[in-house]
Amino acid sequence: MQDPRVVGVVLAAGAGTRMGTPKALVRSPDGVPWPTLAVDALRAGGCAEVVVVLGAAADHARSRVPTAPDVRVVVAEDWAAGPGASLAAGLRALGDEDTACVTLVDLPTLPAAVVRRVLGPGSDRDALRRAVFGERPGHPVLVGPAHRAALLAAVTADPGDRSAGAWLQRAGVTGVDCADLWDGEDRDRPADADRDGPVGTDRDRPADGGR
16 A cells, blocks of 8 residues: 655744734845745645645745645634644644644745654654653654554644643654754744744735745
């Protein structure tokens, strides 16, 4: 039987309270929107398609997602309920036999090499693994179709911040150490993003300011 297709899922729905703006609107120092960076990393890492989940400022953020046949946008209308609601929207957008490779939009320096390592040589139906950085769990997270229904049920019942991580731990997720490739740290606040150089948001640039 052929390995399941791997579809990247970018969670980019949050309001970015600590950042001061939805993270889907933040740009890298060279002007590239964070959703585009996430899509590029997942594609280069081996995902056949990418689904970007938007929520806060979705109408504005949609233009920051690359337009391509292998990229889709879904909107989590209930995004304010918590990250689990966004994850649920992304999982529902996949085909029955697709494997999900989930990452967050606030990881703008995610290397394709980390995605490739987590994907490994193939993705069977029972795949359940995530990038770890030393002792710290991180992203991306790979969820085969055999596990998707259980994860979806868990995050639908409790869309809070920790429900997906708790379920992964209970389900026996396998850690894939990627500390030699990247630090795995997200960018929650403007000061965090400034480690990569000054960043901007769509408030700083014309609406047609390009990718």
